[in-house]
Amino acid sequence: MRPExxxxxxxxVERQWRFAYxxxxxxxxNRADAEDAAQETFLKIFRARAWxxxxxxxxxxxxxxxxxxxxxxxxxxxxxxxxxxxxxxxxELEDIADRASGPEEIAAAANWEAVVHRLIDSxxxxxxxxxxxxxxxxxxxxxxxxxxxEGTVRTRLMRARAMLREKITAMEERRYxxx
Amino acid sequence: MxxxxxxxxxxDAALLSYAEPKEMPETRVVVARLLARVESESxxxxxxxxxxxxxxxxxxxxxxxxxxxxxxxxxxxxAWAPSAPGVVSALGSDEERVGAxxxxxxKSGRAQDGAPGVRVASEQWGARLPKMDVFPTPxxxxxxxxxxxxxxxxxSPELKKQVVEAERHMGDPITIAELKxxxxxxxxxxDSKDPERDKEx
Numbered sequence: 320m321r322p323e324x325x326x327x328x329x330x331x332v333e334r335q336w337r338f339a340y341x342x343x344x345x346x347x348x349n350r351a352d353a354e355d356a357a358q359e360t361f362l363k364i365f366r367a368r369a370w371x372x373x374x375x376x377x378x379x380x381x382x383x384x385x386x387x388x389x390x391x392x393x394x395x396x397x398x399x400x401x402x403x404x405x406x407x408x409x410x411e412l413e414d415i416a417d418r419a420s421g422p423e424e425i426a427a428a429a430n431w432e433a434v435v436h437r438l439i440d441s442x443x444x445x446x447x448x449x450x451x452x453x454x455x456x457x458x459x460x461x462x463x464x465x466x467x468x469e470g471t472v473r474t475r476l477m478r479a480r481a482m483l484r485e486k487i488t489a490m491e492e493r494r495y496x497x498x
Numbered sequence: 499m500x501x502x503x504x505x506x507x508x509x510d511a512a513l514l515s516y517a518e519p520k521e522m523p524e525t526r527v528v529v530a531r532l533l534a535r536v537e538s539e540s541x542x543x544x545x546x547x548x549x550x551x552x553x554x555x556x557x558x559x560x561x562x563x564x565x566x567x568x569x570x571x572x573x574x575x576x577a578w579a580p581s582a583p584g585v586v587s588a589l590g591s592d593e594e595r596v597g598a599x600x601x602x603x604x605k606s607g608r609a610q611d612g613a614p615g616v617r618v619a620s621e622q623w624g625a626r627l628p629k630m631d632v633f634p635t636p637x638x639x640x641x642x643x644x645x646x647x648x649x650x651x652x653x654s655p656e657l658k659k660q661v662v663e664a665e666r667h668m669g670d671p672i673t674i675a676e677l678k679x680x681x682x683x684x685x686x687x688x689d690s691k692d693p694e695r696d697k698e699x
Contacts, residue, residue, distance in 0.1 A: 325533060332529045337522065344519040354523055358532060365536050435512030454517035484505050 331370045332361050338377065338455065339384040342464070345451035346388035348440070356391050360384040381456060381464040385448075438486050439479075446479035 336357065343356035360383045364370050373379050439447060449472050452461045458476070462469040639647070653661075 325536075328536070329529050329533060332532055333525055336525050336528050340519060340522055341517060345517055350519070350521055353519065354528075358528070358535070361532055362535060362539075365532075366539075431508050432512045432515050435509060436516050439512070439516055450513065451517050454513055480506070480509060483509050484502065487505050487508070488501075 328361075328365055328370055331364070331376070335376060335380040336361075339380050341455055342381055342384040342452065343388045345454075346385060346448055347392060352391055353388070356388040357384060359387045359391075363387065378460050378463050381452075381460055382466075385452075385464040434490070435483065435487070438483055442479055442482060446475050446482065449475045450479040 339357040339360050340353055343353040343360070344350075347353050347356060360380065364380075364383055369379070439450065442450065449461050449465065452464065453476055456464065458469050458472045462472045465472070649661075650658075
């Protein structure tokens with residue numbers, strides 16, 4: 320490896336490592352797996368000698384990181400098991416309540432983030448992944464990374480938010496009804 | 499409507515923390531680790547390349563040596579071998595040479611006992627004489643040849659002519675003149691021309 324190539328590649332890793340890791344984390348939700356997937360992303364880029372002359376570096380890395388993460392997820396589906404309710408249905412408020420001390424305690428502690436995290440985890444993968452990626456990428460970039468049309472991404476984002484809203488509303492109604 | 503906005507705000511806030519990894523390896527550590535992996539992969543690739551190159555060159559050498567050996571074992575096809583004085587054939591005697599070169603003889607030999615002509619040539623292939631600069635290879639004259647040279651240079655033309663004439667008739671059949679012996683007459687003493695002998699009598 321020539322010194323100038325090494326410096327160029329090191330520069331790319333320094334610029335995009337955090338972003339690649341965040342994409343992998345959004346898909347895999349596991350520190351070790353995300354780190355491996357992010358490293359694999361850059362190794363693939365290096366092997367393909369693809370880091371030179373990138374027009375949209377961020378989109379390229381996002382695509383490569385998402386691909387590496389999904390491959391890792393596909394190789395071992397048990398790596399990330401989304402929370403499921405009884406009988407394979409999406410997680411319900413009772414499932415959360417069973418794992419915590421109770422809805423009241425969660426609400427009292429204002430630990431809404433934890434509740435919403437669990438609700439997001441309970442979403443189907445096709446909805447959860449674009450929602451998690453929407454923090455760092457816009458719809459066009461998510462579409463490019465996942466290889467789906469941008470309209471599909473927007474639809475999935477709306478559906479994911481609607482499902483979350485519905486679940487949170489139902490959870491709050493039960494909470495107030497219980498008082 | 500206010501409730502929906504509140505829920506959306508909560509979702510957005512939760513999403514921010516959801517997408518934020520709890521721990522992240524340091525960038526410089528990752529860079530060093532990645533560069534080390536890249537370097538080791540490059541070395542492995544180099545080792546694989548050299549191994550492949552070595553194997554390919556060994557195969558090439560084996561092919562060259564094999565073809566050279568096969569070419570060395572091939573029987574040379576000699577249609578005619580000169581029998582000029584001083585020329586020594588690699589095939590040995592005339593009979594063996596004919597066996598190797600004569601198509602009919604070689605063909606029948608192959609049919610009978612496995613190509614004797616080929617066998618003779620193969621056996622004597624290793625004992626081939628060194629190739630000389632002058633063809634045919636010079637050798638010292640025999641005593642007869644030296645005598646012939648001396649005769650040709652020193653003898654007089656008449657003598658040479660007599661020799662040529664004698665040689666010309668050398669192949670003629672030998673004729674022996676018929677012997678004529680007169681019978682002896684009984685009681686008659688023949689006159690002798692030798693007076694000494696007559697005196698003794």
